[in-house]
Amino acid sequence: MTVAAGIGYALVALGPSLALFVSVISKKPFLILTLLSSTLVWLISLIILSGIWRAFLPLNSATWWPFAILLFTSVAFQEGLRLLFWKVYKRLEDIMDAFADRVSKPRLYLTDKMQIALAGGLGHGVAHAVFFCLSLLTPAFGPATYFVDRCSQIPFFLVSAIIALAFVMVHTFSMVIAFNSYAEGNKVDQLFVPVVHLAAGMMTLINFASGGCIVGIPLLYLMAILTLMHCGRMVSRRLTENHRQGSS
Amino acid sequence: MLISNDSSFARNVGGVLVESGVEIQHKLKGFSPAQKFPQAEFSPYHNTTYEWNPIGSGIMWKSYNFPVFLLSESSTSTLQEIAMKNEKTERAYTTNVAEFDVVMQTTKVGTHDSESCLKEETCLPLGGYSRKKMSFANRSDVYSYGDITILLRGGMLRGGSVWSALPPIDRLSSNQSKPIILAVASMDAQSFFRDKSLGADSPISGMISLLAAVDALSHVDGLDDLNRQLVFLVFTGEAWGYLGSRRFLLELDQQSDAVHGLKSTLMHLVMEIGSTGRGLNQGNKTFFAHTEVSSASNETLDALKLAQESLKSDGVTISTANSSNPGVPPSSMMAFLRKNSSTSGIVLEDFDTIFANKFYHSHLDDSANINSSAIVAAASLVARTLYVLASDNKNLTSSALSAINVNASLVEELISCMLDCNPGLSCELVKSYISTTNTCPNHYVGVVLGEPSSTPHPNQVDDISRFVWNFLADRTSTPKGDTSVCSQDCGKKGGVCIRAETDGKGVCVISTTRYVPAYSTRLKFDSGTWQLLPPNSSDPMGMLDPVWTESNWNTIGLRVYTVQDAAYDRLVLLGGITVTVLAYLAILLTRAYITKALKQD
Numbered sequence: 001m002t003v004a005a006g007i008g009y010a011l012v013a014l015g016p017s018l019a020l021f022v023s024v025i026s027k028k029p030f031l032i033l034t035l036l037s038s039t040l041v042w043l044i045s046l047i048i049l050s051g052i053w054r055a056f057l058p059l060n061s062a063t064w065w066p067f068a069i070l071l072f073t074s075v076a077f078q079e080g081l082r083l084l085f086w087k088v089y090k091r092l093e094d095i096m097d098a099f100a101d102r103v104s105k106p107r108l109y110l111t112d113k114m115q116i117a118l119a120g121g122l123g124h125g126v127a128h129a130v131f132f133c134l135s136l137l138t139p140a141f142g143p144a145t146y147f148v149d150r151c152s153q154i155p156f157f158l159v160s161a162i163i164a165l166a167f168v169m170v171h172t173f174s175m176v177i178a179f180n181s182y183a184e185g186n187k188v189d190q191l192f193v194p195v196v197h198l199a200a201g202m203m204t205l206i207n208f209a210s211g212g213c214i215v216g217i218p219l220l221y222l223m224a225i226l227t228l229m230h231c232g233r234m235v236s237r238r239l240t241e242n243h244r245q246g247s248s
Numbered sequence: 249m250l251i252s253n254d255s256s257f258a259r260n261v262g263g264v265l266v267e268s269g270v271e272i273q274h275k276l277k278g279f280s281p282a283q284k285f286p287q288a289e290f291s292p293y294h295n296t297t298y299e300w301n302p303i304g305s306g307i308m309w310k311s312y313n314f315p316v317f318l319l320s321e322s323s324t325s326t327l328q329e330i331a332m333k334n335e336k337t338e339r340a341y342t343t344n345v346a347e348f349d350v351v352m353q354t355t356k357v358g359t360h361d362s363e364s365c366l367k368e369e370t371c372l373p374l375g376g377y378s379r380k381k382m383s384f385a386n387r388s389d390v391y392s393y394g395d396i397t398i399l400l401r402g403g404m405l406r407g408g409s410v411w412s413a414l415p416p417i418d419r420l421s422s423n424q425s426k427p428i429i430l431a432v433a434s435m436d437a438q439s440f441f442r443d444k445s446l447g448a449d450s451p452i453s454g455m456i457s458l459l460a461a462v463d464a465l466s467h468v469d470g471l472d473d474l475n476r477q478l479v480f481l482v483f484t485g486e487a488w489g490y491l492g493s494r495r496f497l498l499e500l501d502q503q504s505d506a507v508h509g510l511k512s513t514l515m516h517l518v519m520e521i522g523s524t525g526r527g528l529n530q531g532n533k534t535f536f537a538h539t540e541v542s543s544a545s546n547e548t549l550d551a552l553k554l555a556q557e558s559l560k561s562d563g564v565t566i567s568t569a570n571s572s573n574p575g576v577p578p579s580s581m582m583a584f585l586r587k588n589s590s591t592s593g594i595v596l597e598d599f600d601t602i603f604a605n606k607f608y609h610s611h612l613d614d615s616a617n618i619n620s621s622a623i624v625a626a627a628s629l630v631a632r633t634l635y636v637l638a639s640d641n642k643n644l645t646s647s648a649l650s651a652i653n654v655n656a657s658l659v660e661e662l663i664s665c666m667l668d669c670n671p672g673l674s675c676e677l678v679k680s681y682i683s684t685t686n687t688c689p690n691h692y693v694g695v696v697l698g699e700p701s702s703t704p705h706p707n708q709v710d711d712i713s714r715f716v717w718n719f720l721a722d723r724t725s726t727p728k729g730d731t732s733v734c735s736q737d738c739g740k741k742g743g744v745c746i747r748a749e750t751d752g753k754g755v756c757v758i759s760t761t762r763y764v765p766a767y768s769t770r771l772k773f774d775s776g777t778w779q780l781l782p783p784n785s786s787d788p789m790g791m792l793d794p795v796w797t798e799s800n801w802n803t804i805g806l807r808v809y810t811v812q813d814a815a816y817d818r819l820v821l822l823g824g825i826t827v828t829v830l831a832y833l834a835i836l837l838t839r840a841y842i843t844k845a846l847k848q849d
Contacts, residue, residue, distance in 0.1 A: 005817035011824025016831030023835045111842070144809035145342065155812070158820065165827070239845060 006141035009157045013133045013164040017126050020172070024115065031119040038085065038123030038175075045081050046131065049074050064208050071201040079194040082175070085120065086182050110242045113183075114176060114235060121175025125168035133164035151213035159213055163204065166217070169224040170200050173231035180234055189234065196227055263348050264316040265806075266441075267324040268611075278606030281308035281440045286578045286609065289792045290490055292540065292585040295574035301603050308440050308609070315348045317806055318441040318611060330808055347807045352799040362797040366771075366778040371797040372695040373767055373778055374488055408704065408713035409492040411481040412720035412761040414462065415471045416742065417509040426477040427516035429637045431630065432580055433458040435712055437609070437691035438487035444611040445692040447487075448618045448667045450603070452691060453525030453626075454596075455482055456662045459719060460627035464654045465634065466723040475640040476516060480724075482716050485693045485766040486580055487609065489793045492766035493583035498787075499764060506702030506764040517548055517637070518593035520581050523605055524626035525618025527598035531563060533625035538569040538576045538595040540585055548594045548637065555632035558649045564625045570601050577603075586789050596630065598622065615667040620659055627654040665689070666712070673711055681718035683749040684711045695798050699773050700765035706749060709763065714749075717761055721746045725757035732756050768795050 011018075025031040053073075059066045097107045139146070140157045148156045174193045181189030200223040206216030284304040288296040319327060330344045365371035433455040437447020446452070462480055465471070471478070483492030500512045527533045537552055552566045576582060576595050584591045598604050607613040631652050636644060658677075665675040672687035694710050706714060721744050725731075734745040738756035748754030769790040772779050783791040 002814070002817050004821045005812065008817070008820030008822070008824035011821075011828050015824055015828025019828055019832035020835055023832060023839070111846070143347070143811060145812045147342075147810065235842075236845070239842065243846060 002143065003141050005145075005157075006137060009137055009140055009161040010134060012158070012161040013129045013168070014126065016165065017122060017129065017168055017172075020118075020122055025119050025122065028115070031115055034116050034119040035123040035126070038120040039127040040123075041081060041085060042078070042124045042127040043131070045078050046127075049077055064205050067205060067208075068202065071205070072198065075194065075198045075201050079197065082178055082193070083182075086179060089116065089120070089179070090182075110238065113179070114238075117176045117179035118172065120179070121172035122168075124175065125171035128167045128171060129164040132167075133160045136160055150210045151207065154213070159207075159217070162217060163220065166220045166224045167200065170196065170227050173227045176231050177227070177234060180238060192230065196223055199223055261314055263314045263346065265327060265346065266316060266318045267328070268319060269321050269324055276612065278303040279610050279612055280304045280606070280608040282306070282438070282609035283309060287487075287489065287582075288578075290582050290586065290789055291575065291578075292582055292589060293575040298574045299602065300577050301608050303603075303606055304608065308438075316440070317348070318444060323806075327808065342810050342812055344808060345811050347809070348805075352801050362795045363780045365797055365799065366780060369777065371799045372697070373771055374485065374491075374693050374695055374796045374798055408709045408717075409481065409483045409485075409496060409764040409766045410713060410717045410720060410761065411479060411496075411507070411510075411764060412462075412717075412724045412759065413509065414465060414478045414480065414724040416724060416726060416758055416760040417477065418742065425514065426475065428477045428479050428510065428514045429516055429634060430479050430481055430518045431458060431461070431634055432481045432483065432493075432518060432520040434483045434486040434492065434580060435691060435716060436484040436487055436492075436693040437613070439609055439611040439613070439692075441611045442692050443690055445690055446611070446614045446667055447609070447691050448613050448615050449525040449598075449605040450523040450608050450613060451486070452666055453523050453598075453618050453623050454521040455716075456659060456666065457524045457623050457627040457630055458482065458521050459662060459716070459723075460624065460654045460659050461631035461634065462720060462723050463658055464627065464631040464652050468635065468648075468652060471638070474638045476638045477514075478634055478638050479510065480720060482720075483580055483766065484713060488693060488796045489768065490580060490583040490789065491693075491768055492764070493580040494769050494789055494793075495766045496764050497583060497587050498769050504702065506762055508762075509760055512588075516592070518581065518584055518591060519548060519630070519634070519637075520579055520593065520595045521626065521630055522577065522579050522595050522597040523603075524596070524598050524623050526604040527622035527626060528619040533562070533564045533622050534598075535564075535566045535626055535629065536569045536597050536600045537566055538573065538579075538581075538597055539593065540575050540581075540589075540591075548592070548633070551633045551636040552594075552629065554636050554644075555629050555649070558632055558646060559625070559628055562625060562628070564629055566596075566629060567600075569597075573601060583789060596626065598626070615663055618663070618667075620656070620663055623663070624654050624656045624659050627659065628652075666691075673715075678711075678715050680750060681722070681747055682706075682711060682714045686711060696767055696773075696778075700767055702763055702765065704763060704765075713763070717763060718746045721757060721759040721761035724761060725759040768793050770795050 021035070025035055053070060056066075059070070093108060093113070100107045137157060137160075146156045147154075148159070151159055174197060177189055178193045180186075181193070200220055203216055203220045203223060206212045206219065280301055280303045282301055282304045283306045284299040284301050285291075285296055286301060286304070327346075334344050362371070362373075366373065434451045435455050437445040437450070437452065439445040439447075458480060465478070481496070483496065485491030485495075486493065496507070497512075499507050500510060503511075522538075524535065527535050537549060539549075549568060556564060556566050576585070577597060577599075579595045579597075581591075581593050581595050584593055605613060605617065607617055631654060632649050635649065635652055661675065661677050664671060665673060665678050666689050669688040673684050673689050674687045678684070689712065691712060697708055709717075725743075725746075732755070734748060734754040734756045738745050741756070741758065742760075743756045743758045744761055745754040745756055746759075769787050770781050770783070770793050772781055780795060781790075785791070
C-alpha cells in the first residue's frame with residue numbers, strides 16, 4: 001500500500017485526537033500529564049487483563065461467546081479502574097484547591113475540571129487506537145494490501161482505523177460524562193458510561209459474521225455519536241447552571 | 249520463443265512462472281530447451297548443422313532480462329487460483345501481483361563475463377565438488393533481475409569425476425603394462441532450471457547401466473588373468489563443455505596423481521555408454537553403436553555381436569548406427585577424438601539418427617521417461633562385451649559369458665535413488681555409503697569450492713560423486729583382500745577408505761578408485777583465486793570453451809500479494825487529512841461557542 005496509504009490510515013484513527021491535543025491539551029502542561037498518565041493506566045489495565053486471560057488462550061474463533069465473556073470482563077475491569085482514577089483525581093483536586101487557597105490564586109474552574117476529564121478520556125482513546133490499530137499498521141506502509149474474508153469490501157487496515165476512531169470518541173467523551181456524574185452524584189449518568197462502553201465492545205462482535213462489518217461499524221458509530229451528544233448536552237447544561245450560579 | 253521474436257511483448261514481461269504437474273508432462277510430446285546439435289562446436293567432424301535433437305529450441309542458451317521460476321505442484325495450484333481471481337475480481341482497484349527476489353551478485357556488481365567475475369570473486373566456476381548454495385551476495389532491495397536459471401556467459405564448471413580399475417591395479421607389481429579398456433559414462437545433467445536437472449535418460453540411464461555392469465563383473469573370477477585391464481570412468485561436467493573428459497585427458501598427459509596407474513599409451517579402446525533408458529521398442533531392447541568413421545573399432549563391434557548372441561533369449565539387439573550420421577553423437581567421445589583422432593571407440597546409445605529422448609536436457613527428463621528393463625539390457629550387453637574385450641579372445645567360453653548377469657533389482661534401486669525424490673538419496677543403498685541431508689537428487693554439476701585436488705575433502709564433493717566413488721571402490725575391491733577398519737596405512741597398502749561417512753571410521757578395502765578434478769582446461773587456481781588462461785593452440789577444445797561460471801547468489805524467492813491502485817492510496821490519505829481537519833474545525837467551533845456562552849450576560 002505505500003506510505004501515503006499508511007499515513008492516511010493513521011490519520012483516520014488518530015487525526016481527531018491529534019487535533020484535540022494540539023488545540024486544547026498542549027496549551028496546559030497539567031493536561032498533558034493527565035493524558036499520559038491515563039494512557040499508562042489503560043495500558044496497565046490491558047497488561048493485567050491479558051495476564052489473567054493468558055490461561056484461557058487460545059480462544060476458539062469459530063464461536064463468539066468466549067469473546068463476549070472476554071469483552072465483559074475487560075470492560076468491567078476498566079470501568080472499575082475508571083472509578084479508581086476518579087478517586088485519585090478527586091484527591092488531587094483537593095490538594096490543588098488547597099494549594100490555590102494558600103497562594104491566593106483562584107481554584108479550579110468547571111471548565112478546567114472538564115478539560116482534565118477530557119484529557120483523561122483522550123488518554124484512554126489514544127491508547128486504544130495505538131494498541132489496536134497503529135500497531136497493526138506497519139505492513140500498510142509496504143507495497144501490499146490485505147482484505148479479510150468476512151469484510152471483503154474494505155481493506156483490513158481501513159476497517160481497523162475506522163473502528164479505532166469510533167472508540168477514541170467513545171473513550172474521550174465517556175470520561176467527561178463519568179467525572180461529571182461522579183461529581184454530581186448522578187446515578188443514571190454513572191451507569192450510562194459502563195453501559196455504552198460495554199455496548200460498543202459487543203457491537204464489534206457483529207464483525208464476526210460474514211459481511212457483518214457493514215452492520216457492525218455503523219452501529220458502533222451510533223454509540224460514539226450518542227456519547228458525543230450526551231456529553232455535549234451535559235456540558236452545556238452544567239455550564240449554564242454554573243454560569244447562573246456564579247452570576248446570581 | 250515468443251519473447252525473442254516480439255520485442256514489444258518482451259518489454260511487458262516482468263517474469264515467467266512455469267507450472268509443473270503430472271498432467272502437463274503427459275500433454276507435452278516433447279520439450280527440450282537445448283540446441284538442435286548440443287555442443288556442436290566440440291564435434292570432431294565438420295557437419296555441425298546435423299540435428300541430433302530436432303525438438304531442441306535452444307531457449308536455454310539465450311539471455312533474458314527477466315527471471316523464470318519453476319513452481320512446485322502446490323505453488324502451481326495456488327498461483328492458478330490467484331490468476332483466476334485477477335481475471336474475475338469485483339474490486340476494480342486491486343490486483344494480485346508477483347514479486348521476484350533474486351539478486352545475482354555478478355549482475356549487481358557489473359561483472360558480466362566469467363573473466364571479470366572470477367577476478368572480482370562474484371562468481372565461481374562450475375564444477376562438481378560442492379553442491380551447496382553460496383550466500384555471498386548481499387540482499388539490498390528486491391528487484392527483478394534476469395538470469396536466475398540461465399547462467400551468465402562464460403562459464404567454468406567442474407566436478408569430481410571418478411575412475412576405478414577392475415581388478416585393482418597393483419602398484420608394486422612390475423607388470424603394469426596391460427592394455428586398458430576404458431568404459432565411460434557421465435553423471436551430470438542439465439536443464440533450464442538448475443535445481444531440477446535429473447537427466448534420467450541423458451545421461452543417468454547410461455551411468456546406471458555402467459554401475460550395474462561393474463556390479464555384474466565384480467562377481468567374475470579370474471579377472472586378474474585376463475590380458476587387458478578394465479577401467480571404469482564416470483565423468484561430470486560433460487554438459488558444460490566436456491569438462492570432465494577434457495580435464496581427464498589433460499591430467500593423463502601430465503601424469504598427475506589423480507590418474508596414477510593409467511597411461512595414454514596403454515589406452516586400447518574406449519567404450520562410452522550414453523543414454524540407454526529409452527531402448528525398449530515393443531518388447532525388444534535395441535541399442536546402437538556409434539563410431540567415428542575413421543577409427544578402427546571393429547574389435548568392439550565384434551565383441552558386441554558376441555554379447556548380443558549370448559543375450560538373444562532376452563531380445564537384446566545391437567546394431568551399428570546409420571552410416572548417414574555425420575559421426576558420433578554429442579558425447580565424451582568427442583573429447584577423446586579431438587585429442588587423438590585415431591582413438592578406437594564406440595558410443596552405445598538407445599537411438600540411431602536422432603535422440604530418442606524427447607525431453608533432452610529438460611526438467612521433464614525424469615524417471616517416467618525411462619524404462620528399467622532397457623537399462624538392465626544395456627548393462628548386460630556392456631558387461632559381457634567388456635568381458636569379451638578384456639579376455640582378448642583367450643579361453644572365452646559361452647558358459648563364462650552367460651554367468652555374467654546383471655542384478656535387475658539393483659538397477660531398480662539405483663533408479664529410485666538417483667531419479668526419484670522418494671526415497672531419493674535417503675535410500676538404503678546410498679545411505680550405506682554416504683551420509684547426506686538431501687533426499688531429492690539433482691544432477692547439476694555445481695561449482696568448485698576451493699582448490700581442486702585428487703584427494704578432496706568429502707564436503708567439497710557432491711553426493712552423487714561420493715556415492716559413485718564408494719560404490720565403485722566397493723565393487724572393484726578384491727573380495728579376498730582383508731578388510732579392516734580404516735587407518736593411516738590404508739593408502740600405503742594400496743587401499744581406500746570406503747563408507748567413512750556412515751559410521752565415522754570406514755572400511756579399508758584394496759581398490760584403485762580415485763577422484764579426478766573436472767574443470768575447464770582454460771582455468772587455473774592460483775593463490776586463492778581463479779585465473780582464466782589465454783587460449784592455447786595445443787588445446788583446441790579449450791579455445792572453443794566458453795568457460796561457464798555461476799554467479800554468487802543469496803536466497804531466491806517469489807512473493808505474491810494483493811496491491812491497491814495508487815489512486816486508492818491517495819484517496820485514503822485525503823480521507824485521513826479531511827477527518828483531521830474537520831475535527832480541528834469542530835473543536836475550534838465548540839471552544840468558541842463555550843467561551844461565548846460563558847461570556848454572555
